[in-house]
Structures are given as structure tokens and as C-alpha cells.
Amino acid sequence: MPAMRISPDDPLLLRIVDDLAEHGWSQQPLFLSDNLTRELALECRKRAAEGELAPAAVGRGPAQEVREGIRGDHIQWLEPGQAEPCDLYMELMDSLRQALNRGLFMGLEDFESHFALYPPGAFYRRHVDRFRDDDKRMVSAVIYLNDAWQPDHGGQLRMFFKDGTEYDVQPDGGCLVVFLSGDMPHEVLPATRERLSLTGWFRRRGNEPFEL
Numbered sequence: 001m002p003a004m005r006i007s008p009d010d011p012l013l014l015r016i017v018d019d020l021a022e023h024g025w026s027q028q029p030l031f032l033s034d035n036l037t038r039e040l041a042l043e044c045r046k047r048a049a050e051g052e053l054a055p056a057a058v059g060r061g062p063a064q065e066v067r068e069g070i071r072g073d074h075i076q077w078l079e080p081g082q083a084e085p086c087d088l089y090m091e092l093m094d095s096l097r098q099a100l101n102r103g104l105f106m107g108l109e110d111f112e113s114h115f116a117l118y119p120p121g122a123f124y125r126r127h128v129d130r131f132r133d134d135d136k137r138m139v140s141a142v143i144y145l146n147d148a149w150q151p152d153h154g155g156q157l158r159m160f161f162k163d164g165t166e167y168d169v170q171p172d173g174g175c176l177v178v179f180l181s182g183d184m185p186h187e188v189l190p191a192t193r194e195r196l197s198l199t200g201w202f203r204r205r206g207n208e209p210f211e212l
Contacts, residue, residue: 006092008099016096016178017103020139024180025159027169031176032089032143039085041145041173044115044196052076053117072122073188075114078198089113089198093141096178097202106138106204113141113200118155123190126160129201130182136203137181144171145196155191159184171195 006013012028019026032040047053053074078086090111097108118124129140142157149155149172156168157177168189169177179186181201188195 006095008095008102010095010099013096013099014103016176017099020100020178020180021104024183026176026178028176028178029172030174032092032174034174036085036088037145037174038147040089040143040198041147041196043083043085044117044145044198047076047115048074048117053115056116069125070127071124073116073118073124075116075199077112077114089143093200093202096141100139100202106202108138108202109205110136110203111200112203113198116197116199118188118191118195120192120194121190122195124188126185126187128182128185135182136205137201138204139202140179140181140184141200141202142177143198144173144175145198146171146173149173153192154189155193155195156189157186158189159186171197 012031016026016028044053053076056071056073056075058070078090080087080090090113093111093113097111100106101108130137146155149170151170155171157171159167159169159179161167162183169175171191
């Protein structure tokens with residue numbers, strides 16, 4: 001696969017920057033190529049079949065616990081050098097990090113990401129992505145890896161806006177959703193089939209070292 005690092009001045013990245021500045025979120029339906037989307041989905045399913053994805057916990061530090069009544073996905077964090085498709089995805093997201101820093105002066109220094117697989121019927125209750133006692137997470141990014149998704153499959157990302165309105169994002173393969181981590185309550189609705197994604201956070205440096 002060719003390298004995925006693109007210029008921070010790429011029009012697609014600049015559109016995301018403009019959306020974040022004006023609206024606090026952005027949706028790009030065709031962010032990833034079909035080929036890379038398929039490769040990432042295969043990698044996610046391979047890891048799931050090998051038992052590498054674990055039930056996700058809620059909370060932070062010693063307070064972390066698995067609570068399927070709140071969150072039902074299975075995850076595995078990405079590490080450099082594990083798989084070429086993952087490294088290409090991380091390169092692309094680093095280009096977006098640079099674009100956000102240039103356009104919005106956010107001081108983003110790091111990006112963390114994990115695969116997320118929701119079994120049929122699993123969901124994630126309404127929440128925000130920034131911890132109350134840790135403000136390092138600045139921008140959330142979700143890329144969907146699902147093939148031939150239909151509206152009746154469910155699994156939408158529901159976002160709750162400050163004016164009281166809601167918006168549902170269908171988890172179509174290759175679609176990217178970006179939003180400000182501390183300002184956008186959201187939830188994942190149950191689906192009738194497995195739902196795959198890569199979820200990540202652009203982080204600034206806080207008062208503590210990054211924990212990877």
C-alpha cells in the first residue's frame with residue numbers, strides 16, 4: 001500500500017478544520033479509500049477471531065470496570081508496527097493532527113486509537129469523551145469499517161447538540177466523524193449485525209505524561 005501521509009493543506013483536511021471551527025464537528029462520508037477500509041476491517045476481524053479484542057471498560061484508572069449495561073463493545077488499542085493498514089491509518093490521522101494545529105492552534109501532540117467491535121445488540125450509552133479529571137483529549141475521531149450497511153441495521157452514532165437537536169450518523173465504511181471531545185454528548189445505538197470502527201483521540205499535553 002502507498003503511504004497515506006498527505007499535506008496538512010489538503011482540501012479535505014481543511015474542510016474538517018473549517019467544520020470544527022464553525023460547528024464543533026465534521027462528517028466526511030468518503031474519507032478512507034475502499035481498499036484501506038477493507039484491509040482495516042479484515043485486520044479487526046482477524047484480531048477478534050484470535051481473541052485479542054477485550055470487553056471495553058468505563059471510567060479511568062482504578063475506577064475502570066466493564067459495565068455492559070453502559071458499554072458493550074470489544075476493543076484493542078493500536079501500536080506502531082503491528083500491521084501495515086493500521087500504520088497507514090495512523091499516518092493519515094497524523095496529517096489531520098497537523099492540519100488541526102495549523103488551522104486551530106490546538107497544540108495537539110498525540111493520537112491514540114483502538115479498534116471497536118460491537119456485537120449485535122451492543123450499544124454505548126450517552127457520554128462525552130473527555131474525562132472529568134483529565135482534559136488531554138481534545139478532538140475525537142471515528143472511522144467506520146462496515147460494508148454495505150443499511151439504515152435498518154441500526155448502529156447509528158447519535159450526537160446531541162447544544163440547541164436540543166439530535167443527529168444520527170450511519171456507520172458506513174470509509175466515513176469519518178470528528179468532533180470536540182469535551183463538547184459533544186453522543187451514544188451508539190444497538191445494531192442487528194457486527195459494527196466495526198476505529199475510534200481515536202487527538203490529545204494535548206496536560207500536567208501528566210501521556211499514558212500509552
